[in-house]
Amino acid sequence: MSIKEKLAGNVLGFGTAPLGNMFRDIPEAEAQATVDAAWEHGVRYFDTAPFYGAGLAEIRLGEALARRKRDEYVLSTKVGRLILDEVEDASARALGEKSGLFAAGRPNRLVNDYSADATLRSIDDSLKRMKTDRIDIVWIHDIAQDFYGDEWLSYFEVARKGAFRVLTRLREEGVIKAWGLGVNRVEPIELTLDLSEAQPDGFLLAGRYSLLDHERALQRLMPKAAQRNTGIVVGGPYSSGILAGGTHFEYQKAPAEIIAQVERIKAIAQQHGVGIKAAALQFVLANPAVAAVIPGASRPARVAEDAAALKETIPAAFWHELREQRLVAANAPLPVDRI
Template structure:
């Protein structure tokens, strides 16, 4: 059974990093209204992680989804970070290139640990925070250079001998339906595919297969994943928000070069009457290796925009012009290629 078969038929999921107070302090009622809006519009796949606000995203999601039938939605979370009872200043955390993503999150300390024992503990802790008796998919979180610099391979090796094996056993025992990596870089995914003993069901790849940034994934990861019949969930389809009117790219203020490219995409979209969100979502889903796309949101109106974007009609000439102007890679699959 492929990853696609484990996910809902509607390919639009919901990434809940914003519910962990990413970049801002989100009121409880706003977080609840956002998840409820997603549910009413048909979203049935929700992705979270202990890392998002030191457990805050999982706690909020568990409280809100608790009123809906568990059998009607797919739930994924991540391992690799343990949330401790000790506290610290969230703004002082060293998150590598990611800076103070969750400075408004819970003050609990976070311990990086990819061993088998920590993986099992993390799963148990997530079940409690999410108030559920089972997880569908578990991703091994952030074993990549953007969080660990030149030491990322040390963490990858710990995960290979720990989390990978523990999650494989949980899948074999029927405790979870699948596992893979949840990362912002293609290199750990490629390395995992080269391992004979690792058999991931898929990858959650954030920010690396978007309208703005996709060439490395297209050239290297997608062919390798297709050869192993491993599918991709695309996270961060709006490139940390810069494609949706924000100012962040890679979780940092966007560079002048990035802003200039976004301006070109936006000008072309406006000329054809195309919402940029629609172009971003439909571009990602045009690749046959992509099983789902999971934008994040913290306001109900943003969720409505995402669902409208999924089904918006985009004229073929927009895609042709996008390709002709070199704004997407020549080999990137587009909706007009189907």
């Protein structure tokens, strides 16, 4: 089942990375209220991962969704990182992969493993953490992270022989409905699409298709995905927060050139009476290859903003000016192109 078919009617999903205490320690009640707010605003697609707070996001999401009927929502999580019972001390966490992002998450140690056995164990562990009987979509997570350096192709090869094959079998057996890669780089998706033996149903691309960064994805990935009807779920539409009033870009403090770019977009948005969140979400969804967008939220009010942004009417003149000012690529599909 293609991702577009699986997510039909669910163009606005909910990304749960913030529920793993990304950047701040979120009170439990606030986390639960945020998921409840998403549900009340019609969200029926929820994406999570073991990496988010070393299982904390999965645990919290499972608690919140336990009150809902399982057939009424779509659930995706990820494989590629195993959570160990071993606990890291504070100094190890400060130096490790979780530093900065999920320093306030659970202290359990994470290991990268894309093998067949690890994939099966990861899915089983996620089911237990979320207290659910099934996962609809499984993404192979962060297979080409920058911290892998030039070694990412070796991780990809392990996944090709391990996770790819296991997830294909689980889909054929009806255990899961769909699988693909969940990454923040274009290259592994392009490589996967070129593999004759791999038949993924779609991809989750985080941060690489947004108002601030989309040209590489437009070169080859988006056209090929649209041609194959292999839907793209876009994560990070606000570019780690800088497009939603925050200060982060690519999970770090935004550099001066990005801040300047955002200010130019904001100035045009203000001139046309457009909300920056509305522009960010509607730009993403204008691409025919995109099946859904999954902004993250850590407060109920943020979810309400996302839902309102999706419905906001944006004048054609705004999009024309972005294109004229070269703030979006000339070949980027825009909502105005559909009018």
